[in-house]
Amino acid sequence: MTEAYIYDAARTPRGKGRKDGSLHEVSSVALSARLLNAVKERNGLEGHAVEDVIWGNATQVMEQGGCLARSAVLLSDLDERIPGLSINRFCASGMEAVNLAANQIKGGAGMGYIAGGVEMMGRVAMGSDGAAIAVDPTLAMKTYFVPQGISADIIATEYGFSREDVDALGVESQRRAAEAIKDNRFAKSIVPVKDQNGLVILDHDEFVRPGTTMDSLGALKPSFKDMGEVMPGFDKVAMLKYPHLDHINHVHHAGNSSGIVDGAAAILIGNKEFGEAHGLKPRARIRATAKIGTDPTIMLTGPVPVTEKILADSGMSISDIDLFEVNEAFAAVVLRFMQAFQVDADKVNVNGGAIALGHPLGATGAIIIGTLLDELERRDLSTGLATLCVASGMGAATIIERV
Numbered sequence: 001m002t003e004a005y006i007y008d009a010a011r012t013p014r015g016k017g018r019k020d021g022s023l024h025e026v027s028s029v030a031l032s033a034r035l036l037n038a039v040k041e042r043n044g045l046e047g048h049a050v051e052d053v054i055w056g057n058a059t060q061v062m063e064q065g066g067c068l069a070r071s072a073v074l075l076s077d078l079d080e081r082i083p084g085l086s087i088n089r090f091c092a093s094g095m096e097a098v099n100l101a102a103n104q105i106k107g108g109a110g111m112g113y114i115a116g117g118v119e120m121m122g123r124v125a126m127g128s129d130g131a132a133i134a135v136d137p138t139l140a141m142k143t144y145f146v147p148q149g150i151s152a153d154i155i156a157t158e159y160g161f162s163r164e165d166v167d168a169l170g171v172e173s174q175r176r177a178a179e180a181i182k183d184n185r186f187a188k189s190i191v192p193v194k195d196q197n198g199l200v201i202l203d204h205d206e207f208v209r210p211g212t213t214m215d216s217l218g219a220l221k222p223s224f225k226d227m228g229e230v231m232p233g234f235d236k237v238a239m240l241k242y243p244h245l246d247h248i249n250h251v252h253h254a255g256n257s258s259g260i261v262d263g264a265a266a267i268l269i270g271n272k273e274f275g276e277a278h279g280l281k282p283r284a285r286i287r288a289t290a291k292i293g294t295d296p297t298i299m300l301t302g303p304v305p306v307t308e309k310i311l312a313d314s315g316m317s318i319s320d321i322d323l324f325e326v327n328e329a330f331a332a333v334v335l336r337f338m339q340a341f342q343v344d345a346d347k348v349n350v351n352g353g354a355i356a357l358g359h360p361l362g363a364t365g366a367i368i369i370g371t372l373l374d375e376l377e378r379r380d381l382s383t384g385l386a387t388l389c390v391a392s393g394m395g396a397a398t399i400i401e402r403v
Contacts, residue, residue: 002271004102005282006400009370010038010191011265014205014358017121022202023193023262028057028064028120031193032072035264038191039114040078043268043280050270051110053084054101056093056117057362058391060086061129064120064362072118088362089291091329092388092396093117094265095365099289099398101269111277112270117362120262126361133296133392144241144297146234148391149224151299152252152330154238154245158298159336163251166331167217170256170355172345173328177352178210185351185378189370207259207358222250223257241297256331261358265366284373287383288314288399295393300333302395303387304340310385310397318343321399322381325368327388328353337387350375364388369398376402 012035015023023031032055039045055069069084089096094117101113132139139145146154156166180186181204192203228235228248235248268280275282290310294302303326311317318341326337326348338348351371354364365388372384387397 008268017260033075036076090391102286112274116266116366118264119360119362173355174212177356180351217255225250258354258359263360300389306395
């Protein structure tokens with residue numbers, strides 16, 4: 001089978017997903033187009049250089065509706081003969097775009113692709129698409145649906161993670177991210193966002209809170225306690241599904257959960273001939289990809305079974321992986337991953353994660369693949385695994401190997 005290589009990884013900075021966030025003035029299609037232009041310029045792509053642009057985003061309404069991928073191609077400087085495909089696997093949309101592109105190449109359907117995603121969470125609110133699993137009572141009742149924050153608290157309760165445990169991970173995420181920024185570890189991939197006059201709007205991740213401490217997080221109230229215990233009483237729904245639990249320990253809040261931010265990311269993927277045709281050197285090969293469905297109530301445990309699956313499918317073991325990127329949707333998700341595989345914390349999210357840097361839903365999967373590759377190169381290591389939990393109970397993973 002043909003190999004699929006990563007030739008470039010680029011992303012925008014992550015801006016605060018609020019009206020006063022630096023990227024708030026930029027639309028989803030404009031941010032996507034600017035990043036596509038950067039990939040084109042960084043790699044000297046001319047004409048019908050890639051087979052397709054596969055672009056993920058989780059909330060596909062308003063400006064993020066329609067085929068955003070094709071709209072972004074048309075707004076960009078890419079050749080109009082390049083089509084676009086928009087996809088949605090919730091939080092794993094950007095990773096699924098990369099995996100789909102890689103597997104298309106491996107199957108012989110084209111030599112090169114640009115894959116990634118975008119989410120402007122300050123402009124298109126999470127949940128504004130009215131997902132059936134949350135709003136259709138017949139489906140919600142069948143699946144024992146609870147909001148993601150409740151699911152994270154169920155994980156903490158089920159697997160024994162205390163408030164101190166999740167807060168400690170939140171503090172460490174901030175510390176690592178601040179150190180990474182100070183050392184310019186993200187500089188290779190970040191593309192500054194400029195306005196139409198060429199003035200820089202944002203050139204760094206602006207969500208990070210480097211002064212975070214255990215005391216400052218300890219002062220925050222649990223975010224999901226009221227919706228769990230009072231109205232509408234989601235704890236009771238969860239305990240119908242898990243009758244062995246006599247309560248839900250509510251430990252998550254804004255300081256140990258992923259941040260709401262705006263951002264986009266892109267990966268340039270191609271076969272050997274693509275690199276030769278464009279004078280590009282491959283940085284890594286995409287060794288394996290995987291996705292899986294999981295329990296939709298606890299919802300966020302997907303990184304564990306999907307990692308088991310991708311390792312089994314590729315004939316590898318956890319000890320073959322040098323570094324891990326496990327999306328910090330909530331602190332308990334990462335703690336459960338490390339617990340399940342007995343992975344050293346020094347190998348997981350070494351530059352911080354979404355708690356400190358933010359989680360632009362449709363882009364994050366591509367972001368963490370790029371971050372993983374940059375860090376493997378910086379440390380001169382070989383193999384990395386990136387994985388995410390996914391809304392409604394799914395998991396996705398990618399293994400990359402430097403070449």
